[in-house]
Each structure stands twice: as C-alpha cells, then as structure tokens.
Amino acid sequence: MSRLDSFINRLTAQRDLLNHILRENLLPSEGAILELGLGNGRTFNHLRELWPDRRIIVFDRAIAAHKSSIPDEKNIVLGEIETTAAGFAGQDAAMVHADIGTGYDDVDARTLRWLPNLTVSLLAPGGIAASGLPLDHPQLAALPLPPGIAPDRYFLYRRNG
Amino acid sequence: MSRLDSFINRLTAQRDLLNHILRENLLPSEGAILELGLGNGRTFNHLRELWPDRRIIVFDRAIAAHKSSIPDEKNIVLGEIETTAAGFAGQDAAMVHADIGTGYDDVDARTLRWLPNLTVSLLAPGGIAASGLPLDHPQLAALPLPPGIAPDRYFLYRRNG
Numbered sequence: 001m002s003r004l005d006s007f008i009n010r011l012t013a014q015r016d017l018l019n020h021i022l023r024e025n026l027l028p029s030e031g032a033i034l035e036l037g038l039g040n041g042r043t044f045n046h047l048r049e050l051w052p053d054r055r056i057i058v059f060d061r062a063i064a065a066h067k068s069s070i071p072d073e074k075n076i077v078l079g080e081i082e083t084t085a086a087g088f089a090g091q092d093a094a095m096v097h098a099d100i101g102t103g104y105d106d107v108d109a110r111t112l113r114w115l116p117n118l119t120v121s122l123l124a125p126g127g128i129a130a131s132g133l134p135l136d137h138p139q140l141a142a143l144p145l146p147p148g149i150a151p152d153r154y155f156l157y158r159r160n161g
Numbered sequence: 162m163s164r165l166d167s168f169i170n171r172l173t174a175q176r177d178l179l180n181h182i183l184r185e186n187l188l189p190s191e192g193a194i195l196e197l198g199l200g201n202g203r204t205f206n207h208l209r210e211l212w213p214d215r216r217i218i219v220f221d222r223a224i225a226a227h228k229s230s231i232p233d234e235k236n237i238v239l240g241e242i243e244t245t246a247a248g249f250a251g252q253d254a255a256m257v258h259a260d261i262g263t264g265y266d267d268v269d270a271r272t273l274r275w276l277p278n279l280t281v282s283l284l285a286p287g288g289i290a291a292s293g294l295p296l297d298h299p300q301l302a303a304l305p306l307p308p309g310i311a312p313d314r315y316f317l318y319r320r321n322g
Contacts, residue, residue, distance in 0.1 A: 002203070002206045002207035002209075002210045003201075003202070003203040003206040003207070003227065003229065003230060004172065004175075004176050004203040004204055004206060004207035005176065005207070007172065007203050008169065008172050008173055008176060011165065011168065011169050011172070012169055014165075015165050015166065015169060040164075041164070042163070042164040042165040042168050043165055045163045045164040045165060046163035046164070046165035046166070048163075049163045066164065066264050066265075067265075068164065068264075069164060103227050103229075104227075104228075
C-alpha cells in the first residue's frame with residue numbers, strides 16, 4: 001500500500017467518522033467544536049457544513065488554509081497548539097478533533113505526551129474526541145467505529161466523567 | 162459537498178487513474194515519468210510502487226515531502242516548474258503527471274497558459290499525460306477514463322504525433 005493509498009484511507013475514515021458523529025447525534029447539545037490543526041482548512045470546511053450552528057474554534061501555528069476555509073478571526077488561535085489550546089481548558093467543548101499526526105513516529109510520540117491530557121481538559125463530560133492518533137487516557141472511553149473504518153485508522157472517544 | 166469530500170474524490174480519481182494506466186499498459190516502453198509537483202511525496206511514492214523500474218523525475222519549488230518519499234538527488238529538479246521542466250523538452254518522457262491545481266481559479270488559469278505546451282514538449286509521441294487540470298492542446302487526445310472517475314475530476318491524454 002502506497003502512502004497515497006494510506007492517505008486516501010485516512011481522509012476517508014476521518015470524513016466518514018465525522019459524518020457518523022453527526023448522524024448518531026453523539027455531541028452534547030451545548031459547547032464548541034475545537035479543531036486542533038487547521039492545515040489547508042478542508043476538515044474545517046467539512047465541520048462547518050456538518051454543524052452550521054456550532055461555534056468552531058481552530059488552532060494552528062500559522063494560517064496556511066485556502067481562503068474559502070479560514071474561520072472568523074475570533075475563532076482562530078495561532079501558536080503552538082499544546083500551549084494555545086490549554087487556554088481553553090475547562091470551557092466544556094462538545095468535541096475535539098485532532099488530525100495532527102506527522103507520519104514521523106518520534107514526532108508523534110512527543111505529541112502523544114500532551115494530546116490526551118489536553119483533550120480531556122478541553123472536553124465537557126460526555127464530550128467527543130475524534131483523532132488520527134490514538135488517545136490513551138482513563139477518562140476517554142473508546143466508542144465503536146462505523147462500518148468500513150479499520151480500528152487503527154481513526155479513533156473515537158467519549159469523555160466519561 | 163465539502164472541500165474535504167472534493168479532495169478525497171480528486172485523490173481517489175488520481176490514484177485510480179494511475180492504476181488504470183499501469184493495468185492497461187498505456188505507457189510507451191521507454192522513457193521517464195515526470196512528476197510536476199512533489200508536494201508531500203505521496204503520489205511519487207505511489208508512482209514508485211507502480212513503476213519500480215522507471216526513472217521518475219520530480220519537479221517542485223522546494224522539497225516539502227515526507228523523508229520516505231524524496232527521490233534521489235539526481236531525480237529532483239528544484240525551481241519554478243514552468244522553467245525547470247522546460248529543460249527536459251525533447252527527451253521523450255513516457256508520462257507526465259501534474260496535480261498542480263491550487264483551488265484558485267486565477268492562479269490555475271495562469272498555470273494553464275504554459276502547462277499544455279510544456280506537457281507536449283516533454284512527452285514522447287504516444288506518451289501519456291495525467292492531470293488534475295484539463296490540458297487543451299491539439300496534440301493531446303483525451304483517452305477514456307476508467308469507470309468511477311467523473312469526467313471533470315481528472316484528465317487523461319495521449320500525445321498524438
């Protein structure tokens with residue numbers, strides 16, 4: 001399987017998982033959606049379509065998105081995600097989505113030192129986390145994936161308590 | 162349809178079209194494959210898997226690829242593609258692949274002023290062009306797409322004469 005194949009599989013899993021979260025109505029009724037990593041803005045654009053009435057706040061080092069997919073200034077937080085997103089702890093987000101794997105194991109291992117704790121701190125009890133990297137944390141309970149998503153391709157959790 | 166949906170559709174079309182070119186044995190038996198735009202290197206990685214014995218030369222402004230998908234130094238040409246690739250005119254490439262659309266109509270219109278002519282100059286007679294942007298040129302004959310690829314999503318041509 002080429003890296004192109006893997007990328008298509010991961011993006012498809014991401015899209016199908018987000019659609020599943022909407023269809024199954026998994027989000028708490030209140031709270032923002034936090035997108036960790038804006039990138040080109042394609043996923044933000046998808047989130048915006050799925051949840052037109054939710055506040056969506058995006059975090060990234062810098063803006064590199066297509067102009068059609070840049071949030072309002074008040075919903076962009078620029079800087080190191082680990083630091084900037086921590087400022088939103090305790091604000092009871094409905095969902096955290098993070099697709100910030102790099103394909104480099106050592107870099108991803110460093111990310112996984114802070115991402116699970118950060119995610120829990122951001123979410124409301126009952127809030128949802130969707131991630132391209134596995135989030136190992138006692139307060140994050142894995143939820144079943146919809147059919148067609150391989151178990152190690154994308155990850156879905158609910159914050160319990 | 163979100164930009165994420167469109168992106169998945171385009172990448173899937175690209176991958177399926179490249180697989181089709183291999184399966185149908187459309188390439189001339191000699192000549193290099195030229196990849197205009199390396200990007201993350203995922204498509205180069207796919208081309209490398211499909212055609213392990215062909216020379217593949219990539220062109221881009223700078224290297225931004227994953228370390229697993231960077232060609233040998235002698236097969237990377239850095240600089241403005243319009244200029245650098247022109248140096249390979251007349252060398253009878255078997256295939257030119259270009260996925261260098263930007264999603265900005267004005268930028269893509271400028272690219273399309275030079276890309277069709279450049280592509281013809283690079284290809285051997287009978288050589289194949291696959292492109293994410295349409296290449297309108299009298300020496301490029303559109304070839305049928307495999308099932309499942311929408312006609313305006315990816316483009317396939319053979320240089321005639």
